[in-house]
Amino acid sequence: MCGVGYVRALDHYLPKEKYPEFSVLALNLVPTCTRCNENKLSLVGGAGGRFFHAYYEEVPETPSILLADIEVAYGSAIVSFKVNDELPEVIYKNAAYHFERLRLSETYVGPAVQELVERVPFFESWYEGGGSEKVARKAHRQAEHLRNEFGPQFWKAALYDAVEKNHDFCDGGFSLLASRNC
C-alpha cells in the first residue's frame, strides 16, 4: 500500500468487523507493512474516495500519481510529496484518499531523504564530470530504471523525477543534504 515498509501483516481490505463473510477470502487479504495496516484502521472509503486495492486496481502507467518536490532553501533541502492534482478525477479522488489516510507523505519523507543523502557521493562525481546537466540526466535514468524494476508508479521514481526537474538541487544543492541530519 505504500511501497516502502516491509510486509508484516495481512490487511482485511474490507474490514472483518463490517464484512465477516469476507474475513478469510484470499483476495480480501492484502499484505501490508505494520504502519499502513495501523493507519488504514477499519476504513474502506466511499464515494469521496477509497483505498487502492493491490489485486483489483487498474493503475495507469502515466501520468504519475505521486509527485515529489525538493526545495533548496535556507541552507537545507526539504523533500515533500503530494498527489498529482492533474490526474483524472476518479483516480485523483482515490489516490488522495489513499495518500492522506495512510499518511504516506510522512512515510516517504524519511526514506526519501536517506536515499538522497546516500546518493550524495554519486551526485558529486556526476557534477564534477558534467555539471548540473549530468546530474539531471542520471536522475532521469534512475527514475526510468526504478519504473522498469518496481512499476510505473513506484514512489522512489517520483523522487528522482523531482531531482531531475530541480535545477538548484542538481547544480550543487545536493551538498546541503550531506551536512544536515535530523
Ligand SMILES: [Zn+2]
Ligand atoms: Zn506500507
